[in-house]
Amino acid sequence: MSKKIRRFVHLDLKGAPPKPSFLETFFPLLTTLGVKGLLVEWEDSFPYTGDIQDIGSLGSSSASGGHYIPKEALEIMKLAKVHSLMTIPLIQTFGHMEFVLKHSKFKHLREYNISPSCICPSQEDSLNLIKEMIDQMLAFHADSEYIHIGADEVWHLGQCEKCTAKMEILKYKQHSLWLDHVVAVAQYVRNRYPNTKVMLWDDMFRNIDEAILKEYNIGELVEPMVWYYHTLDDFFSPNLWNKYCNVFPHLWGATAFKGATGSRQIMPIPYHHIQNHECWIRGLALYNDQIKNFHGLVLTGWSRYDHYATLCELLPSGIPSLCICLLTLENGKYSPEIIQSEMTSLGFILPNIHMDDTTIVPQFPGSQLYINMDWLNHFIRKYKIEIDSERFNTWFNHWQRNTKYTTPYHVNSMKSTINSLFISRLLSEIEKLEDFITSSIHDIYYEHTVEELYGTLIHPIKENLYKLNQYCLLQNEECPTKPKPID
Template sequence: MLATSHCTAFRMEASPWPKGKKLVHLDLKGAPPRIEYLHKLIELFASLGADGLLLEYEDMFPYEGKLKMLQATSHPPYSREEILSIQDVARSQGLEVIPLVQTFGHMEFVLKHRSLCGLREVDRCLGTLNPHLEEGRRLVEEMLRQVVDLHPGLSSIHIGADEVYLLGEGAESQRWLGGAPGRSVQQLFLGHVTRVARGMREAWPHLNIIMWDDMLRGMDQETLRDSGLGGLVQPMLWDYSPALDVEATVSLLEKYQASGLAHLWAASSFKGSTCAHTCVPSTLRHVQNHLQWLKVAGSSPAGAHLQGIALTGWQRYDHMSVLCELLPVGLPSLASCLQTLHHGRFCPDAQARATHSLGTHSVEVEAMTGSPGSEAPSFPGSRLAELVVELTALLDSEELRHFENNMYVRGWLSPYHRQRRMVNPLITQQIQDQATALQAVVMEKVEAVREEMVRLYPASTAQEWVEQHVEPVMAPLQRVLEATRVCLVEMLPHNPSPSLMDSQ
């Protein structure tokens, strides 16, 4: 359990999350779970109190025809049958499925392809679509059509549109901005999103259209009101900070509501928002984020209709970044955050429900197996979570991180010594023995992680995780080992000449 001092901070007057969906966000652009594991996760999400899934497929969707190039190549995308099975399992658990298709920003998985690079707003930005090209609009429409067609009975869809970097800097945008007085980048953004949303409304009148809100935040009420987005889209306000500014967020709700955007969503985070390369999340950090969102919900204006909250679990910051926390290590945080929303605070009962659901004694993943004699956690992927925690602790240890800077290496195996291959063999051998033993311990853990990871994820995910998170930490140790080998070869006679005494 969390320390008593932490629990005390949570004992505040609060209400549970108001009526609306609690969506678990699955970011599939990295570490996509094998379909059998994903089915187990969906069942777990339902048991933890979720009402739906926000599925960000990216390159794991089985795009067809001219869009087939968008499919993942390092591992197979989900098949059409698997996409349907995800929905079947979700439906059997009472969960709504809402797909997320990026339509403006964060289109790296599309625009990285050489044949499509002409659709970028500017060459150096892989994520932002040029809003002036008919080919780009047709591409977005076809992506949406294929996703909607493979989700029968769909009622809501998310069109992304966050972090549209460098919009307005492309040549066509520059010409458009200078073509008439008063044109702005805000209008450029609103024009594209409105065209996309109106096209969707014509094709699928029944669909609710959700979008991220960050590109709308700096716009005034008049601009938003005149945009035509009112009644077309439902902004999803996202903020993943444990220090979320409640007053500022409530003001945003008021502004959107007054601008005709009365149906609104929130987005919190249970993992993947601390740092791009984080391996193990802090439950406390993410619980605090949800406590702040509860304050926002409790202070939202009467005319703002909160449709629900998406608990995001990012797997990469964008398509080109490293893998962050894997789902198994994030599940204790997810369970705790869902229970925080259910109870309106993170009280002892909320903690008990979270730990009971996962078969653990602690809501912090790093402490799951910390008590002697405690039973092993029983949630799907718990063994991988344990192994990742153990390996990460070893990789973060002073002994490994600073091996090159310990007194013996700096004192007897410095760059000066290595360059001249002139070392004290006695101490150098001791350095080599220590480095070899440390390497063996790490590699034993790495192989255990790899073996467990390939049970839940594609082999390419295990390879990527090791290369990104293990090899950079091990590289200095490898350099030391190579230096000791070279220097000892130079300093120790392997075929000694007969001694003077032997020749007499």
């Protein structure tokens, strides 16, 4: 694009929702970096009330048990306003509805009984539920110019009996099923909240013909947010973008600064995200004259891939990546010298060796947790190489240790790791790591996030190391070298 691209940042609160006190330090940084607003994906962290109050993830009335309490949610909005950050609520209305449909009260609205991901568009109660969610969300975001209704990745569309029967008479089958629901939701917002525009993710549009989209007049109802998190320019093909330019008077884009390179990723891969943003800069330049109104790019930062997925990168772990990506967009390209200089002035200086360089103290929000998570990331890599390796699990796994069914050759080749001294060193390091993480995480996250992080990343490793260490001690360092006879 010939003009500067407006930048917005996605707050994914369905995983590791941060305390307002942390956002109080994070929001000023966004303003300094030229961010115009926030796309806030509340999901189950929003304090719904009345008939839908069960949507809170753990059915709790306090943030330590799941969702924010109203006072905390209001504090977040107040902080955003103080720092001149426009807020756009994101509420799922079709796919990714696990946070609602997992509850027994709403289970009957599932499109596919064994999966709570998709709501059935053929039941009247589905639209009534979504209207109530929208009403509560827009009562809370009373000044919002936009609402994002999600509608992406509707994996189980047209599975139930009602939808199957309905598709028999629909002109465009599954396309009509999806479009009819989206139009109904968008039309509800337009009629009830005439000053609020509707945006949604674009992926379900990609395989629908231009003529069908024009027939539904969808371009007058919604503004698509085109998301692409990879690095290949072929995404910006004329087939897709000419269609979008012809159908939609208004477009948005979505990049990623974290949460898009692996469902269990601990730290972002900055180079991937830099390339993703450079790809968008080049791609938008191709359609500079065709796109009527490009409203901006949202830098997404996913906290988990879906409601039931484990956590990926924590927000503090992604802040340096976010800074690099924002500066890349600001400069129109990635310039290492310029970006390094600007990041240094903002406090983005990190020690090269974890915990050993005491002369360098990073200053960005959550930097201490960033360092500790980076250390954990390196530790897990080392653990996988030494203890959770293919060789180790093939010739010295738990069953083989218990049955003493192994061979001297392979055991001897692993002597450097199969001894209590080495295992004890690993145990000592991860226990020290846990202490450091504990000292830096509680000011940022609630207890349920800490428990999940420890339960998925730290405690399983500790338990395995404890068992290995106990085994080595019981063997007096004499590991099994005599295989059982084989008939």
